[in-house]
Amino acid sequence: MSDATKNPLDRRSFLGTLTRAGALGTAALTPLATLAGSADEVTTGQPAAVEHIFLAKPYLQAVSPTSMSIRFITALPSYSWVEYGVQGSFDKKAHAITDGMVNANNRIHEIVVDGLTPGLTYNYRVVSKEIKEFKPYNLTYGTSIQSDTYQFSTIHPAAKEVSWLIFNDIHDRPASFAHLMGLNKENPYDFVFLNGDMFDYQTDEQQIIDHLLTPCTSCFATGKPMMFVRGNHETRGKYARNLKDYFTNPGGQYFSFQWGPVFAMALDTGEDKEDEHPVYAGIVDFDHYRVKQAAWLEQQLQSKACKKAKYRVVMMHIPPHYSGNAHGTLHCRELFSPLFDKYKVDIVIAGHTHTYGVHPPVAGTHNYPLIIGGGPKEGNRTLIRVKADQQALTLQMLKDDGAEVGRYEVIAKR
Ligand SMILES: [Fe+2]
Structure with a gap:
């Protein structure tokens, strides 16, 4: 915290x-x-x-068949909650409780709404009451504010298909979100995945609001869950250690989830240079972190859910190949790539290099297709769309002028 x-x-x-x-x-x-x-x-x-206002509109985070994490930020310390229901009603209320106390007197809010029905659409809004004065035996509330009304859907455990959009390497260019999202036109999607380097380095809360939360809530995040795995740039800067206070993935900084026919794993690939590099000033330890993740990854790959899934998908910022010879790339190659091969991962989606490309399997090097998104400059930015149904998983990569610059299809083997 x-x-x-x-x-x-x-x-x-x-x-x-x-x-x-x-x-x-x-x-x-x-x-x-x-x-x-x-x-x-x-x-x-x-x-x-x-004034007591919302600094960030509600944004949807970790979702399951029966729950949804809703986050938002207020200007002043407050008591805040979510009102929700179905078919236009707001008859239910959820707030966060920690150790018997309702979360309050805070500005960065996370409310997990649970007990939901799988595969159902809910309407919701968030409400926040300013805490003007917090005396031990006399609390004074101030202004109350309420957000607009939005909708979300829980995951249907028996969903036959899933589709999602991937952004990578935005690098503090907030206008890129709306531009790239526009390329998707009206095509349906279930969630959005941010595959690292949304920022150059972390400065403060204002940067998180202006360069990610505001553009994302303006174009999708109030209604579609957003998952965010760090790139190497998110580990830099004085506010890097605060970043996780603003985001909730399903299980932590590296995580897995099942959605329809897909079992997805997200790896937090850390820095690109050696931990001992002077620019990190002795305060990073990504080698151990990656080793720990490799053990976790193998457990995921051995799980029943992963084995049974029609498609095994990995998303990670630093690709294990086609990414130079920096330490981060080589360590990812050494630790993760053999596991992708051994457990027959169907596709790996990365970023980092700013050179988009579709790299089909190369026997003896990587037996899985490796897709790398572009970015961050105009003419090099990409939107990746993935759609998986019972027959095939199809990935399409669009450049920021709308041209298709990559496509890959995995036919269902299981
Ligand atoms: Fe990058």
Whole structure:
């Protein structure tokens, strides 16, 4: 849990953010800029006229047949909850409870709505009541705010097909989300997967809001679950250790999930250089982390769910081949690639190189197809679409001008 979550709000540092936002005055910083009091108020540390608003709209995270994780961020410490129901009703309420206490006096919210019916569509909204004063025996609420109404669907365990979209290597270019999403047109999809390097390095909460949450909630994340595995760039910068406070994957930083005919595994491939490289200043240990993941991966590949699934899919940021000879690539090759071969992984989808390509199996090197998405500059960005049904898994890669630059089909063997 981050300081930002543990402590209600460090008003001074929050106001510091407001000053910077106001001073920069960029469109991207509008949500906070509109909140900024005068520079005098900020520099003297006096309370500014800060409103209770949503800094990030609700975004859907880990989903299961019976649950959905809903996250959002408020400007001020609050008590917040989700109201939901079916067919237009909001007759149910969910809030988060930790150790017998309802989560409150926080700004970064995660509410897991559970007890849901598999494969059903729900409408929902989030509500937040500012906590103005928190005395031991007298709590004073302030302004109440409510989001717009959105919808989500739970996973149907017997789903015969699944489709999803993959973004990789956006690198702090928020406009790329809407542009690439536009390439999908009206084609249906169940979820979105962010395959690393959404950022150049982690700076603060404002960056997470402006460069990921706002563009993603504007085009899909209020209604479709979003999973996010880190790239090497997400491990950099002073706010890298806070990033996980904003996201929930099904099981952690590396994770697996079953959806329809697909058993998917996401690997957190770490940094590209050696742990001892001076730029990491002695504070990373990705070698052990990758070794631990390899053991976990083998367990996943041996699981009944994986063996039975029609398609075994791996998504990871650093590809084990076609990615130079940096340590991260070589270590991924050494640890993960033999497992992909041994357990007959059907397809591996990566990013990192900024050179898109479809690499069919090469006997003795990698027996699985390896797909690498492009990015981040205009003319090199890609949207990957995957659709899996009972007959085949089809992957299509579109370049940002809409041209198809890659396609691969895996015929169901099981
Ligand atoms: Fe990248």
